Amino acid sequence: MRLDALLVALAVASALGVVAAQHQARKLFSALEREQTRTHGLEVEWGQLQLEQSTWAAHGRVEKLARDKLGLRPPAQGQMVVLEPQP
Numbered sequence: 001m002r003l004d005a006l007l008v009a010l011a012v013a014s015a016l017g018v019v020a021a022q023h024q025a026r027k028l029f030s031a032l033e034r035e036q037t038r039t040h041g042l043e044v045e046w047g048q049l050q051l052e053q054s055t056w057a058a059h060g061r062v063e064k065l066a067r068d069k070l071g072l073r074p075p076a077q078g079q080m081v082v083l084e085p086q087p
Contacts, residue, residue, distance in 0.1 A: 066072040
């Protein structure tokens with residue numbers, strides 16, 4: 001009788017452990033899926049930001065802004081000084 005009660009208690013404890021482990025696994029899997037969705041969203045945003053940066057930094061755009069807004073112009077041929085690096 002005592003052995004039966006011990007076996008029943010062990011079976012109940014084991015069943016509760018399985019239920020707790022499954023619950024924890026489901027919670028962790030749900031958290032993983034949320035983070036993967038967040039990661040995907042951040043990757044999309046990163047791609048958009050890289051595209052935006054390349055648009056803003058395009059050489060032609062920068063040159064046009066320098067001429068139109070800042071009044072800059074390329075130097076005349078006689079105004080340029082070319083420096084060669086020394087070994």
